[in-house]
Amino acid sequence: MLSSHGSLGISSPEATTDTAITPDSEDDVATEIIPKEEDADEQALENRGDAKPIAAGDADAAAQPTPRKRGRPRKHPIVEPKKTSHARSKTGCGTCRRRKKKCDETKPYCMNCEKNNVVCDGYEPKQPWRSGKQKALVIRNQIPAELPLLVDGVDGSIDQMFFRHFTTQVGRVLSLTDQQNPFLDIIVPMAMGHVGLMHSLLYLSGSCLMANEPNTRADWEERQEHHSSKAMLLLKEDLASLTSSGETAVATIGDPSIAQTLILCLQTVCAGDLTGSYRHHLNAMKEMLMIRQGSFPNEQLRRFILEFLLYHDYSSSITSLSNPLDGRSLALMKGFQLPEYMIQPQAGTLLGVMDGLFGFISRIRQLRDQIRQRRAMGKEHWWDTPIIHDAFVIDNELRAWECMHPPDSPRYAASLLYRQCTWIYLYRTVQLSRPSPTFKQAVDEGLRYLRMLPRETDDGSTQSILLMPLFLLGCAAFEPEQRPEISAAFQRLQEWSSLGNIKYAKAIVEQVWQMMDEGREEETWDWETIIARRGWDFLVT
Structure with missing residues (x-):
């Protein structure tokens, strides 16, 4: 047996597979012996990837060894679904x-x-092709490099120039106090946190620069128009946002918006506006202050705005053909007279308001309206008994008026100048419009007070309030020798302040002088009509 089986294992030299009989083999069937992988020749290893499963007993197939797969074969192999090949369109x-x-x-x-x-x-x-480095460079260049604005509303060198001009020139010119400047101490800090007020401030400053610039600057004009539109738009938005059901916007309007209205009113003055735009701002301020009389958290701001309004409101009655003073004007003036223990008259910023002189101006304006009505009716006399009686009352009160400022203060001479011009306004109203010794004496006395005012050392507290008394002195200067000094005062004021309305006030005074010299003295009484015939409407403040 052993020899026969051994002869079977070596009888065929071409056989490549060895077999062996084991005790556990059934029917003594030869069992296939799988050679080790390291014993396989290199050619067989290269062909293993193409080998297919071979049934047992197939001698020819057994000549090519294949790797054994681990695990039980699946009955139904998983067939992976084919993915739809769709490239995303770019x-x-x-x-x-x-x-x-x-x-x-x-x-x-x-x-x-x-x-x-x-x-x-x-x-x-279609875009030109770029490499990865070029695309990265483009992306870096597209990153915004601009920094936020340091102050909202101040954008660029021109705006910075406007702001600097306000803080160094306009604010100083508009300052009407001896010790403090409300525009720099109150308005500017408030504008730093309120963009609408800042636009209004820059609009005012730009208007002052352009009013005195001989050549038009397109870039300045463009920025000025920008600030004008932004200021108006933001003010309207503030009013609209504060409007609630059953409540008007002015009832809840904030202090910055009221200050913004004040600045816009000043803009019309500084720019030399002749269309009467200031009236809209004054009326808006009247309404705001009437409703908010007791609801100002900032008492200093309330007093400054109220005094500013009254000064310009009452001054406008001197040049306006129709009387602008109404019940609100009188109520606000009455409410401004605080008890002595709370605030002294010398603490006021504007002459004529706290010292009571503007109360006389409003009463004189009522007399002028009555006389103008009698003149229009062709009455033989301009005045009647009630008019003369009221004039005597005002005259007595002006004589009893006392200046509250110390004699060593610049306000002392300025207050006397204001009282003198208020009396000239009264005398010019009730007396015939012709030269007289009284007119000459009154104007000479006013010029003496004018010479007492400091010029070189003035801090602005007197220069800022000279336009109105100069206008009244000029309209009463029947004597030609008095006029050069008044003209020189106009010129100094123009050079000092550069306000746009000064040249128009001087032009009216010069027209009055021309009519006086032409023998038309009677017509010069009604200088309000002279202004209206020119189509002008401006403030002498």
């Missing part, structure tokens, strides 16, 4: 790309957008 229309939909890329508009009834944004233009 050239689709803008609408489909945003909607993440497939685009048919029909030109000029894709049919997908047409079918869905949406607007097709079209296709992006």
Whole structure:
């Protein structure tokens, strides 16, 4: 047996597979012995990837060894579904790309957008090819390099120039106090936190610069118009946002918006506006202050704004053909007279308001309206008994008036000048319009007070309030020798302040002088009509 089996194992030299009989073999069937992998020749290893499973007993197939697979074979092998190969289009229309939909890329508009009834944004233009480094450089260059504004509303060198001009020139010119400057101490700090007020401030400053610039600057004009539109827009938005049901906007308007109205009113004065735009701002301020009389958290701001309003409101009655003073003006003036223990008259910023002189001006204006009505009716005499009686009352009160400022203060001479010009206003109203020794004496006395005012060392507290008394002195200067000094005072004031309304006030005074010299003295009484015939409406403040 052993020899026979051994002869079977070596009988065929071409056999490559060894077999062995084991005790556990059934029917003594030869068992296939799998050679080790390291014993296989190199050619067989290369062909293993192409080998297929071979049934047992197949001698020819057994000549090519194959690797054994681990685990039990699956009865039904899993067949992976084929993925639809669809590359995402990078050239689709803008609408489909945003909607993440497939685009048919029909030109000029894709049919997908047409079918869905949406607007097709079209296709992006072809871009030149760029490398990765070039794309990264473009992205870096697209990053915004601008920094935020340091102060909201001040954008660029021109705006900075406007702001600097306000803080160094305009604010100083508008200052009417001896010790403090409300525009620099109150308005500017408030504007730093309120963009609408800042636009108004820059609009005012730009208007002052342009009013005295001989050549028009297009860049200045463009920035000035920008600040004007932004100031008006933001003020309207503030009013609209504060409007609530059953409550008007002015009832809840904030202090910055009221200050903004004040600055816009000043702009019309400084720019030399002749259309009477200041009246809209004064009326708005009257309404705001009437409603908010007891609801100002900042008492210093309330007093400054109220005094500013009264000064300009009462001064406007001197040049306006129709009397601008109404019940609100009288009520606000009455409410401004605080008890002595709370505030002294010398603490006021504007002459004529706290010392009571503007109360006389409003009463004299009422007399002028009555006389103007009698003149229009062709009455033989301009005045009647009630008019003369009221004039005597005002005259007695002016004689009893006492200046509250110390004699060593610049306000002392300025207050006496204001009282003198108030009396000239009264005398010019009730007396015939012709030269007289009384007119000459009154104007000479006013010029003496004018010479007492400091010029070189003035801090602005007196220069800022000279336009109104100069106008009244000029309209009463029947004597030609008095006029050069008044003209020189006008010129000094123009050079010092550069306000746009001074030249128009001087032009009216010079026209009055010309009419006096032409023998038309009677017509010079009604200088309000002279102004109206020119189509002008401006403030002498």
